[in-house]
Structures are given as structure tokens and as C-alpha cells.
Amino acid sequence: MPSITPARPLPECVTRASCPECGTGLLTVRSDRKFHCACGSSVPGRDLGLNSGRVWAVTRAGHPLSLPDPAAAWQRYVAARTVMENPSKWGPELDAAHRVFLGALAELEAARLLGVQLPAGSDVQIGRVYLACVLNPDGTLSGSNASALGWPCEPCSPSATDPYFQKRYPCRNPRAHVWGQVRDWEKNLRPGEPSRYVVRAPLAPDLRTARRLAAAKCAARAAALTA
Structure with a gap:
């Protein structure tokens, strides 16, 4: 899992993993490579549940985060851009492509800003101003x-x-x-x-x-x- 340091509030598509025992505590990884909670419980990384279509990242403070898989977001991004760059597309189809493009872009930007590797060939402009x-x-x-x-x-x-x-x-x-x-x-x-x-x-x-x-x-x- 890549190690990152979020400098600002996390993007909406990113979530922190909470303690499976108390349900609310913030997990922190320690030298034993387990995630510990203030409630006293400890969880091996392999036991942290992860929904399909998401990947892990860990902050420098040791807090695990999950975010959408950038590989899937990249596929949606490419498909939406294909529609957007076709001058024959307009109306509801183009509006839908814009929504997909913006949603996929938000996920890819979150991945890049959090240090998660993007798929090979990804647009170098993602995450940059x-x-x-x-x-x-x-x-x-x-x-x-x-x-x-x-x-x-x-x-x-x-x-x-x-x-x-x-x-x-x-x-x-x-x-x-x-x-x-x-x-x-x-x-x-x-x-x-x-x-x-x-x-x-x-x-x-x-x-x-x-x-x-x-x-x-x-x-x-x-x-x-x-x-």
C-alpha cells in the first residue's frame, strides 16, 4: 500500500477505515504491522475488509484509507472522453458523458494526489493545475x-x-x-x-x-x- 500524506480534507470518494471492533475508532498501523485502535483492539492488515472495486492507501501517520480502483476510473474516463471529443454527440448523451468524465476524473485525481499509482498511459494532466x-x-x-x-x-x-x-x-x-x-x-x-x-x-x-x-x-x- 502506498504511503501518503493528505494535506487537506480527504476527497469525497476516499474513506478512512474504522475499527471493526468498536465501529468508530481510527485505526493506526504500528511496528508489528497491525492496525491498532484506541479501544484496545488490533487488526492484521489482511483482515481489513475492502469492498470490491476499491484499493488501499496508508497515510504517513499510519491511517488506512480506501478509494476507488483507479484502473476502473481510467476506463470510464477514456470512454467518456471518446464521446466528448466526437462532434456528432450532443444533448443527453453528451451530458451523460460529462457526468461520467467528471466522476472518473475526481477518482483519478484523488488517487494521484494520495500517491496511488495510476494505470499505464494515464493522462499526465490528471491532478495538475x-x-x-x-x-x-x-x-x-x-x-x-x-x-x-x-x-x-x-x-x-x-x-x-x-x-x-x-x-x-x-x-x-x-x-x-x-x-x-x-x-x-x-x-x-x-x-x-x-x-x-x-x-x-x-x-x-x-x-x-x-x-x-x-x-x-x-x-x-x-x-x-x-x-
């Missing part, structure tokens, strides 16, 4: 535009003739969007002017965390260049 960053003259982060899989996205939606009725489908290509943003910004640079635009793509559960991580990386790089 892509940021088109503007740097200050000293190399620190000034501001950013963000995109991530599943976020409401106008470029990933068919263009409406009336902007009032423009829809925003779940994003499928955040990496392409932010790199396109950076290239558009660079077109306005004067000859010889250095670019102050970069892309950062941290693994992060939300935009606030992503921007904090991106700012830290920009600051570290700026410090290294001036050392």
Missing part, C-alpha cells in the same frame, strides 16, 4: 491564469452564435490552453525584450494551493539565478 504565469522583473510570481481538467472551459465548448448562450464544457486540454496563452502574450513583446512568461503545472487539489506552489517554485528559481 496548469498556470500561465507572469513574472516580476526579479523572477517572482506576479500573477497567473489557470486551467485544469474538468474546469468549466469555453475553448473546449462549441462556439455559440449568441454569446449569451455560450456553454462552458469540462476542460479536456488545460496544458494546451495555458501554453497558448503564453504564446499569445509573447507575441506582444518588443524586439529584444526578454519573456517574463512561464508555465507551471503543480500537483494540487485546488487553485489556491496551485498558486502557492507555483509562487514558491518561481521564487526558488529566481533566488538560484541571483545566488
